Amino acid sequence: MSIDQMKSQSFKLRELSEWESLAEKTLKGKSIEDLCTKTYEDIEIKPLYTKEDRPDSAVLPSAKKNNDWYIAQEVTASSLKELEEKISNALSRGQDCISFSLKGIKTSPEEMEQFLQAVFEKNQTLYINDHETVKKIHHFFTEKPDFNGVLAFDLFTHGLQNGKLINKESAAFKDWLNQITTLKNSGSKLRTIEINTSIYQNAGASAVQEIAYALSEAVEYLEIVKENGWGIHEAVEHMVFHFSIGSQFFLEIAKLRAFKHLWKAILREYGVMEEMEAVISAEDSLMTKSALDPYVNMLRTGTEGFAAVVGGVDYLHLSSFNETFEERSVFSERSARSMQLILKEEAHLSKVHDPSAGSYFIENLTSEMGRKAWDFFVELDDRGGIIEALLSGTIQKGISEIAGKREWDAAVRKNAMIGTNIYANLSDSVWDDCLGSEEGAFDMDDYARVERILPFRLSTAFEKLRSKAKKAELNGKKPLAGLICLQTLKAHKARADFASGCLAAGGIDVILSGPCHTAEDIEAFIMQNPLDYYVICGTEEGYGEMAQETLEVLRAHAPNAVVDIAGKPSEDDESILKSNGLNGSIYLKQNLVEKLQSLLLIWEGAEEA
Numbered sequence: 308m309s310i311d312q313m314k315s316q317s318f319k320l321r322e323l324s325e326w327e328s329l330a331e332k333t334l335k336g337k338s339i340e341d342l343c344t345k346t347y348e349d350i351e352i353k354p355l356y357t358k359e360d361r362p363d364s365a366v367l368p369s370a371k372k373n374n375d376w377y378i379a380q381e382v383t384a385s386s387l388k389e390l391e392e393k394i395s396n397a398l399s400r401g402q403d404c405i406s407f408s409l410k411g412i413k414t415s416p417e418e419m420e421q422f423l424q425a426v427f428e429k430n431q432t433l434y435i436n437d438h439e440t441v442k443k444i445h446h447f448f449t450e451k452p453d454f455n456g457v458l459a460f461d462l463f464t465h466g467l468q469n470g471k472l473i474n475k476e477s478a479a480f481k482d483w484l485n486q487i488t489t490l491k492n493s494g495s496k497l498r499t500i501e502i503n504t505s506i507y508q509n510a511g512a513s514a515v516q517e518i519a520y521a522l523s524e525a526v527e528y529l530e531i532v533k534e535n536g537w538g539i540h541e542a543v544e545h546m547v548f549h550f551s552i553g554s555q556f557f558l559e560i561a562k563l564r565a566f567k568h569l570w571k572a573i574l575r576e577y578g579v580m581e582e583m584e585a586v587i588s589a590e591d592s593l594m595t596k597s598a599l600d601p602y603v604n605m606l607r608t609g610t611e612g613f614a615a616v617v618g619g620v621d622y623l624h625l626s627s628f629n630e631t632f633e634e635r636s637v638f639s640e641r642s643a644r645s646m647q648l649i650l651k652e653e654a655h656l657s658k659v660h661d662p663s664a665g666s667y668f669i670e671n672l673t674s675e676m677g678r679k680a681w682d683f684f685v686e687l688d689d690r691g692g693i694i695e696a697l698l699s700g701t702i703q704k705g706i707s708e709i710a711g712k713r714e715w716d717a718a719v720r721k722n723a724m725i726g727t728n729i730y731a732n733l734s735d736s737v738w739d740d741c742l743g744s745e746e747g748a749f750d751m752d753d754y755a756r757v758e759r760i761l762p763f764r765l766s767t768a769f770e771k772l773r774s775k776a777k778k779a780e781l782n783g784k785k786p787l788a789g790l791i792c793l794q795t796l797k798a799h800k801a802r803a804d805f806a807s808g809c810l811a812a813g814g815i816d817v818i819l820s821g822p823c824h825t826a827e828d829i830e831a832f833i834m835q836n837p838l839d840y841y842v843i844c845g846t847e848e849g850y851g852e853m854a855q856e857t858l859e860v861l862r863a864h865a866p867n868a869v870v871d872i873a874g875k876p877s878e879d880d881e882s883i884l885k886s887n888g889l890n891g892s893i894y895l896k897q898n899l900v901e902k903l904q905s906l907l908l909i910w911e912g913a914e915e916a
Contacts, residue, residue: 511710563618600726776814813903
């Protein structure tokens with residue numbers, strides 16, 4: 308066949324029903340509907356999307372001429388001198404935006420002025436959204452009207468982790484309003500009003516909740532500054548929205564696209580008819596990171612950064628892979644910055660206009676996300692807006708419900724975290740959880756007490772299990788399980804591997820017997836490996852009398868050992884086995900956190916004895 312002939316060839320058009328018919332033949336009695344899944348946003352994800360799934364009104368494309376963004380990696384240091392050096396180093400290695408935090412740095416006004424003068428001379432776009440840093444340096448920018456970027460923090464959310472919500476009649480609130488108004492009146496181009504939803508996402512909120520909270524808070528800010536003499540256009544030009552980007556790649560893209568679309572709808576209600584794009588900054592999610600097998604965090608961060616870029620953010624910070632358990636290192640900071648350079652300079656994502664536009668799946672997901680978020684926003688507005696919802700605890704309750712579902716999915720391994728709840732590496736170092744509350748200086752006359760919104764990481768429960776196992780080992784009682792493998796390798800391997808993987812997630816190592824065909828084989832393994840815990844591994848058919856025989860041998864030679872079986876026996880079989888000394892079982896979709904917690908008591912109890 309010639310090249311010209313090949314060019315004229317095309318696939319025969321097929322109906323969706325033909326694909327479904329063929330697909331169902333491979334599903335072993337299941338239907339196509341069984342492949343559909345529900346997200347935390349209550350959106351149904353189908354296995355295939357076609358042009359029939361395109362929304363009636365597609366999300367309007369971005370007005371941006373390209374998809375470029377600022378690499379806004381936040382720089383931290385222990386002194387101003389070190390901070391200046393690290394900023395210069397970052398800019399010389401591809402970063403195109405100055406972003407830093409002054410947390411923990413004590414300095415005089417003169418030293419600060421000298422440092423900022425060096426920053427001004429670099430003539431780069433600025434991105435700072437740390438509360439403490441903004442308060443320290445904002446007044447230096449009143450005479451720098453041409454400086455571009457972001458110098459803002461979210462007045463409403465920055466205290467929520469500590470259970471504090473700003474009072475709009477307080478001196479602190481009035482000081483903030485005076486600061487941003489002074490900057491605006493000086494002709495500053497800096498964006499000084501931030502709507503930051505990271506606290507919600509890192510506490511477990513769904514994408515729909517994030518969008519609705521962002522819209523509601525933005526409306527709150529618009530009304531506040533309008534009452535204080537700002538024009539709507541002025542306010543919008545000084546606003547920036549900040550999101551955390553989670554691990555669900557397509558959902559996160561749809562979240563950003565849906566938000567942009569709904570923000571335009573809000574602006575139209577305020578009479579802004581011309582194109583004014585929402586300026587969005589983003590960071591990867593804290594919730595998805597683990598202190599176990601930490602290099603996997605690079606993959607998580609890279610995926611989340613990729614989603615943020617495709618979703619069309621304007622500023623992006625990616626965390627260092629080791630932030631959950633230690634200070635950032637030179638290597639981890641460079642790796643995080645390099646991820647953005649790869650996305651920009653090697654994947655060329657900055658040069659593709661609205662990369663996900665036209666995807667049947669993403670367009671449908673964007674439409675569904677937008678519809679649900681708008682309905683939720685309207686409901687929130689009818690109840691008095693975001694401030695009332697925070698004061699009443701409605702938001703905290705809603706986030707807590709979703710967080711509970713996320714924790715359950717991690718516990719039963721529906722949400723697989725490589726190196727943490729699946730494929731755990733027992734040779735990994737175990738670190739203490741360093742995620743704590745960031746207590747700041749709060750004058751309670753300026754704040755109202757509200758229920759705290761606390762960030763969490765899905766891996767924390769498993770990290771605590773690993774820490775317990777490590778403590779037991781250091782005390783001379785290493786958690787170790789004997790896997791009694793019944794019959795042939797083919798018969799027991801699947802369940803032996805499954806049990807080993809489950810136990811490793813809790814820091815419990817295993818010793819495998821050879822194929823055990825007789826009671827004598829089982830007895831020999833037990834005598835050679837006297838342990839506190841054993842797991843019987845085999846097939847349902849192979850268990851039968853042999854499982855009971857195994858229990859009898861254990862009762863005779865290891866009467867104090869705890870014994871489980873791999874797999875979930877029927878209720879009748881389990882009842883019989885338990886009457887013969889079986890403790891329980893290890894099975895698919897089990898709450899692994901609870902199971903491992905109970906097993907680790909074996910060695911904790913032995914240690915106390």
